[in-house]
Amino acid sequence: MDAWFAVLLTIVTAATPLLLAATGELVAERSGVLNLGVEGMMVMGAVAAFGAALLSGNPYLGIIAAILAGMAMALLFGFLTLTLVSNQVATGLSLTLLGLGLSGLLGESFVGEPGVRLPKWLGIDMLIPVSFILTAAVAHVLFRTKAGLVIRAVGDSHNSAHALGYSVIAVRYACVLFGGACAGLAGGYLSLVYTPQWIENMTAGRGWIALALVVFASWLPWRVVVGAYLFGAISIFSFIVQTRAWNVPPQFLNSLPYLGTILALVVISANRRLSRSNAPASLGQPFVPDR
Amino acid sequence: MKKLLMSAAALALAVGISTSTVSAADKLKACWIYVGAIGDFGWTHQHNEGRLAVEKELGDKVQTIFVENVAEADSERAIERLARDGCAIIFTTSFGFMEPTLKVAKKFPDVKFEHATGFKTADNVTTYNAKFHEGRYVIGQIAAKMSKTGTAGYIVSFPIPEVVAGINAFMLGAQSVNPDFKVKIVWANTWYDPGKEADAAKVLFSQGADIIVQHTDSTAALQVAEEQGKHGFGQASDMIKFAPNAQYTAIVDNWRPYYIRRVNDVLNGTWKSQASWDGMKEGTVSIAPFTNLPDDVVKMANETIEGIKSGKLNPFTGPITKQDGSVVGEAGKPLADGDILGMNWYVKGIDDKLPQ
DSSP, X not given: OOHHHHHHHHHHHHHHXXXXXXXXXXXXHHTTOOOTTHHHHHHHHHHHHHHHHHHHSOHHHHHHHHHHHHHHHHHHHHIIIIISOOOHHHHHHHHHHHHHHHHHHHTXXXXXXXXXXXXXXXXXXTHHHHHHHHHHXXXXXXXXXXXXXXXXXXXXXXXXXXXXXXXHHHHHHHHHHHHXXXXXXXXXXXXXXXXXXXXXXXXXXXXXXXXXXXXXXXTOHHHHHHHHXXXXXXHHHHHHHHHTTOOOOHHHHHHHHHHHHHHHHHHHHHSTTTTOOOOOTTTTOOOOOOO | OHHHHHHHHHHHHHHHOEESSOOOTTSEEEEEEOSSOGGGSSHHHHHHHHHHHHHHHHTTTEEEEEEOSOXXXXXXXXXXXXXXXXXXXXXXXXXXXXXXXXXXXXXXXXXXXXXXXXXXXBTTEEEEEEOHHHHHHHHHHHHHHHOSSSEEEXXXXXXXXXXXXXXXXXXXXXXHHOTTOEEEEXXXXXXXXXXXXXXXXXXXXXXXXXXXXXXXXXXXXXXXXXXXXXXXXXXXXXXXXXXXXXXXXXXXXXXXXXXXXXXXXXXXXXXXXXXXXXXXXXXXXXEOOOOSOOHHHHHHHXXXXXXXXXXXXXXXXXXXXXXXXXXXXXXXXXXXXXXHHTOOXXXXXXXXXXXX
8 A cells, every 4th residue: 555545544534533523513512502521422422332332243333322422421411501501611521521430430341352343335434434424514504504594593692593483492402412423423433443442531632622623613614624634634744754753853743733723723813804703602601591 | 721621630630539448447558649541451550450469469458549540740639639548558650750759758758659660769769660671672572573674663652761761672672683673763742542552553554664562551553553464562461352463472561469569568567668670580571472473483582581581681781882872881781770760862773863
C-alpha cells in the first residue's frame, strides 16, 4: 500500500469520531441546549458497544447498543435540564463524570478482552461514509426544511417559538437525544473500529475536542468537517515530522493541533463574512413556559 | 470554563477514592495512588495486581485503599488526603509524583512513603523501581533479528530517564545483532490514549518500520500491528490476547513480591528507607512466553535472559558511545546505577534528538 494513502487513512480514522460527536452536539446546541456531557455519552457508547458486541458476537448489535447508551445518557440530561430545569453547564459536567465512572464500573470485566471488530464495507469502515451522510443530512434538515427552521427558532428565541405554538421542550428533547445518539455512535467507533478494545477513559478527551469543534465551526455543519479533518491532519502530521528526525521539539508538535485550532479561530473572527455569528441566542438558557 | 473543569476534576478525585474492604480500626492501612485507571491493562493495572496480592496475602492484617486517575499536577492533594486518612504506607506509582510525595512526606514523618521510578529518598521516603531496560535489551535483540526493513518504530510517552534508558537499552540490544539497525521515535506526550497510540503506530508503519515497540500503556499499537500483519512487543502486561499473531513477547511488570515484602516490613516494624531496584533476577521484570518466533531467535533471547539473571550480562556495559560521540563507562564494567537512573542522553545510532 502506498505510504501516503496509509497516512490519509489514519487521518480519516482520527477525524471520524470527532466529526460524529460534534455533529450531534451541533444539533443540540442549535436548539439552544449546551450539553457538556459529550465525553460521558461517548464513553458510555464505547463500553456499551464493546459489551454488546463481545457478549453477542455481533458488532452491528454493538453499534445499536452504542447509540442507545448515548441516548439514555442524553435522556437523563434532558430530564434534568429540560423538565427539572437544572443548570445545563453543571449538569453536563456531571454527566461526563457519571459516564466516565459508570463505564469503568460496567466495563470492569471487559478489560483485557480482545473485542469484535466492525467489518469493513468495500475496504473502508462503514462509519466513515456514515459520518459524511450524517453531516449532509444535518446540514440539509437544519437549513432546507421546516423542521430545521423550527429547531433554529427554538434555539434563537425560545419565547417566540413558544408563542408561535411550537413545543420548545419537545424540540429540545429530540435534539438532545439526537446529540446523545451521535456521541454514543462516536464512542462505538472507538471501541469497535479505532482501537477494538475496552479500557477505562478510552475516549481520552475526544468529547471535549468535539465540543470545541462546534464553536470552531461557528455552528455550521460543513465547517465541523473542516475542523475535525484539520485537527486529525495536524495530529498525524506531527507524528510524521517526528519520524523524519527533523529535530522539531515533540512537545511543540503535540501542541500543534490546539495551536492550529486557535489560529483558525483567530482567522475566522478577523474576517467579517466568516465571523457572522451563528451562535444560537438562547444557548444554555433554561426555558420555563408560562401558562 | 477552566475553573469549572478543575472543580470537576476535584469531584472526580473525591468520587474516585474507593476502599476495598470494610474499615477496621486495628488493620494497617496500605494505600496506593495511581496515575491511570486500574482498567488500563498496562502500568496501573499491574500495580493494582500487586495491591490485590497484598490483600490476598495479608488480608486479615491489612486494609488497602487506592485512588486512580490522579493527575500528576494534582497529586499532592490526593497524597495528603490519604496521609490524613490514616494510611501507614503510601505507594505513589508514577515518576511525576516525586516532588509531591516528598512534600507530603515532610508533613507526615510517621507515614511511610514509597515512590515508584523516582530518584529522591528521605527518612520516610523509599524509591523503588524495576530494571525494565533489561527487558528492553532482550527485545532489541529480537527486533534486530526479525526486522526485514532494519527499522523499528518506538512510541514513547515523556523524556524521563526511565524511558530514555529503555530506548538506549533497546538500541544497544539491537546493535549487538545488527550494528546498522535504525529506530524511529515518536513522542506521544501521553502515557495513555489508545487512539493516539494507534495513530502513532500507523504512521510509524507507513514510514518504513515493521516492528513496533512502545513505552505507553495501552494495547492499541499492537492491535494495529496485528491488523497490518506486522509485529511488536507487549508493554507492562502480556498482551498476547490482543495480538496473537503479532506479539513476539512482552515485558511484564510484576510488583507482587515487592509490595508484599514492604507492607510486611511495616507490620513487623522493620521498614527502612532505601532505594530498591530489582530486575529480572528478582522477578520484578519478567518476559512473557515467546510467540511467532523461530527457534534460533528464542534460543538467543533465552541465553540473554540467563546472562542478565546471572549477572554475566549487563545491557549498559562500558564503553558506550553517546550520540554526540563521547564515550562513557569503563571497558567491561557496567555503568553506575545513578548514571542509568538519571540518563538524559542517547546512544550512538539514534537519529532522533532527545527532547529536553
